[in-house]
Amino acid sequence: xxxxxxxxxxxxxxxxxxxxxxxxxxxxxxxxxxxxxxxxxxxxxxxxxxxxxxxxxxxxxxxxxxxxxxxxxxxxxxxxxxxxxxxxxxxxxxxxxxxxxxxxxxxxxxxxxxxxxxxxxxxxxxxxxxxxxxxxxxxxxxxxxxxxxxxxxxxxxxxxxxxxxxxxxxxxxxxxxxxxxxxxxxxxxxxxxxxxxxxxxxxxxxxxxxxxxxxxxxxxxxxxxxxxxxxxxxxxxxxxxxxxxxxxxxxxxxxxxxxxxxxxxxxxxxxxxxxxxxxxxxxxxxxxxxxxxxxxxxxxxxxxxxxxxxxxxxxxxxxxxxxxxxxxxxxxxxxxxxxxxxxxxxxxxxxxxxxxxxxxxxxxxxxxxxxxxxxxxxxxxxxxxxxxxxxxxxxxxxxxxxxxxxxxxxxxxxxxxxxxxxxxxxxxxxxxxxxxxxxxxxxxxxxxxxxxxxxxxxxxxxxxxxxxxxxxxxxxxxxxxxxxxxxxxxxxxxxxxxxxxxxxxxxxxxxxxxxxxxxxxxxxxxxxxxxxxxxxxxxxxxxxxxxxxxxxxxxxxxxxxxxxxxxxxxxxxxxxxxxxxxxxxxxxxxxxxxxxxxxxxxxxxxxxxxxxxxxxxxxxxxxxxxxxxx
Numbered sequence: 001x002x003x004x005x006x007x008x009x010x011x012x013x014x015x016x017x018x019x020x021x022x023x024x025x026x027x028x029x030x031x032x033x034x035x036x037x038x039x040x041x042x043x044x045x046x047x048x049x050x051x052x053x054x055x056x057x058x059x060x061x062x063x064x065x066x067x068x069x070x071x072x073x074x075x076x077x078x079x080x081x082x083x084x085x086x087x088x089x090x091x092x093x094x095x096x097x098x099x100x101x102x103x104x105x106x107x108x109x110x111x112x113x114x115x116x117x118x119x120x121x122x123x124x125x126x127x128x129x130x131x132x133x134x135x136x137x138x139x140x141x142x143x144x145x146x147x148x149x150x151x152x153x154x155x156x157x158x159x160x161x162x163x164x165x166x167x168x169x170x171x172x173x174x175x176x177x178x179x180x181x182x183x184x185x186x187x188x189x190x191x192x193x194x195x196x197x198x199x200x201x202x203x204x205x206x207x208x209x210x211x212x213x214x215x216x217x218x219x220x221x222x223x224x225x226x227x228x229x230x231x232x233x234x235x236x237x238x239x240x241x242x243x244x245x246x247x248x249x250x251x252x253x254x255x256x257x258x259x260x261x262x263x264x265x266x267x268x269x270x271x272x273x274x275x276x277x278x279x280x281x282x283x284x285x286x287x288x289x290x291x292x293x294x295x296x297x298x299x300x301x302x303x304x305x306x307x308x309x310x311x312x313x314x315x316x317x318x319x320x321x322x323x324x325x326x327x328x329x330x331x332x333x334x335x336x337x338x339x340x341x342x343x344x345x346x347x348x349x350x351x352x353x354x355x356x357x358x359x360x361x362x363x364x365x366x367x368x369x370x371x372x373x374x375x376x377x378x379x380x381x382x383x384x385x386x387x388x389x390x391x392x393x394x395x396x397x398x399x400x401x402x403x404x405x406x407x408x409x410x411x412x413x414x415x416x417x418x419x420x421x422x423x424x425x426x427x428x429x430x431x432x433x434x435x436x437x438x439x440x441x442x443x444x445x446x447x448x449x450x451x452x453x454x455x456x457x458x459x460x461x462x463x464x465x466x467x468x469x470x471x472x473x474x475x476x477x478x479x480x481x482x483x484x485x486x487x488x489x490x491x492x493x494x495x496x497x498x499x500x501x502x503x504x505x506x507x508x509x510x511x512x513x514x515x516x517x518x519x520x521x522x523x524x525x526x527x528x529x530x531x532x533x534x535x536x537x538x539x540x541x542x543x544x545x546x547x548x549x550x551x552x553x554x555x556x557x558x559x560x561x562x563x564x565x566x567x568x569x570x571x572x573x574x575x576x577x578x579x580x581x582x583x584x585x586x587x588x589x590x591x592x593x594x595x596x597x598x599x600x601x602x603x604x605x606x607x608x609x610x611x612x613x614x615x616x617x618x619x620x621x622x623x624x625x626x627x628x629x630x
Contacts, residue, residue, distance in 0.1 A: 196208075278293070339444075516575040550595060555590070604621075
């Protein structure tokens with residue numbers, strides 16, 4: 001018997017999980033293949049995995065710690081919840097870890113912890129990076145040697161120092177400004193005044209402490225007095241703490257607030273018509289983190305709608321739907337507490353279409369397109385190991401959203417728009433409209449395991465069965481020898497080829513082989529249809545159909561890895577080219593499909609992706625005798 005194997009079998013096993021792909025020192029994202037160090041979140045940064053490794057989302061690391069008789073597995077799933085987790089691990093850029101000042105103690109980790117998954121990507125990340133780049137540049141200009149270099153050289157050098165400036169700033173603020181004590185402070189008598197002090201953290205003002213005595217540097221937020229009853233508390237916060245607090249009596253509830261116009265805030269309300277008698281204020285030692293109602297006999301969650309987070313100071317009253325829960329369990333809402341709801345506007349003037357971010361579990365986000373719209377929302381999605389796709393539904397003049405439905409699969413309910421699973425779903429009508437302007441709400445998704453799980457409407461919900469429209473029923477499935485595609489979810493779309501005037505291609509610029517992933521077709525009468533995926537930051541110049549006789553679509557295969565059963569490489573079919581010109585040279589492995597300007601084109605892509613490349617499989621079919629115009 002191998003003695004080494006016997007020793008390992010007696011070791012304790014510890015499953016550790018990384019929640020977020022961010023460096024806990026500089027607070028910037030960790031990109032694929034960056035050099036990182038893993039550390040246990042309570043500050044023992046030299047225990048679990050001090051060696052440097054390359055970050056790859058979804059990867060699992062294993063190591064043996066003989067000193068502690070532990071066999072440690074580190075899961076880099078970067079999900080808020082993980083079934084394998086027994087402890088949490090933090091990640092650090094290797095350069096930040098080497099550059100840090102002193103130890104990473106539990107107070108620092110607590111003060112820089114995020115209340116909710118942070119927007120460390122997209123616009124917010126770019127603004128933060130730009131801020132520290134500007135600070136580094138200004139500091140270099142004051143340097144007696146570097147400051148004499150040309151401004152362009154100084155800016156370039158400053159670009160390499162962004163993380164270091166962020167790291168030093170965060171650590172310095174934590175050590176200088178924090179009381180280093182986690183506190184809970186309860187106020188039970190609101191006949192006295194209530195004051196707050198503020199602190200600047202990364203250029204933003206947060207509430208530092210709360211007290212019942214005034215003084216220099218304190219701001220009055222509640223004027224006490226006999227007969228005054230506290231009925232409503234509004235808090236505005238971001239992922240690092242509470243930035244603004246309002247304590248309101250009945251006569252102040254509708255008073256305007258300049259904080260209503262501050263972007264990036266999440267609002268939460270505590271509302272009690274009979275009066276709030278006690279509030280608890282939780283602090284991380286530097287910033288106020290949480291305000292909760294501690295009135296005797298008060299239920300923790302009396303009205304769940306008022307305990308969501310909202311982007312607006314005055315949330316609407318909604319009729320809520322939970323499309324991913326069976327109807328019999330819709331009353332169990334603990335999973336949804338503290339969710340953030342965001343609006344989606346439909347049928348407003350200037351709307352040109354709607355984009356949906358989808359994964360194999362359902363819809364993750366919805367966006368409304370107008371005549372002029374910034375495309376930075378494509379970068380606002382939470383990074384994860386799960387593959388995601390953008391699909392687009394154009395809306396033309398005179399068209400309106402009239403129904404919002406959900407598909408129920410055999411396994412569990414899933415919310416989909418513009419997509420159909422391979423299995424036969426059931427359709428439930430949630431909301432019907434005659435075309436008037438409509439605003440509904442859905443929760444933001446920080447995890448591909450969640451997706452859109454809450455819908456809110458300002459009018460009563462229908463919740464009635466609905467027949468599946470003909471336009472969502474495939475004419476043929478992609479595998480001719482089966483009645484259904486593979487068990488993996490399939491995303492389906494189709495369009496008529498009659499009267500096409502121009503075609504805009506969407507090409508995946510992030511892939512090495514640059515596949516065509518979708519098409520936007522414009523017809524002679526001005527209508528538009530979209531098949532496959534569509535990202536408007538990856539589109540080509542429109543192809544003018546003109547007098548061309550046919551459309552030519554080239555599909556090819558991509559090989560990757562070795563199949564475990566027979567040793568052959570696995571292959572994934574993709575669209576290589578779309579053109580109005582017939583091929584001049586035939587390339588081995590390419591297949592050309594000729595499409596006439598009539599009939600129906602169907603476009604499928606699979607939710608099952610290649611393990612190595614993340615590529616999905618795409619099928620194109622054309623039916624010249626079946627014209628789908630609706």
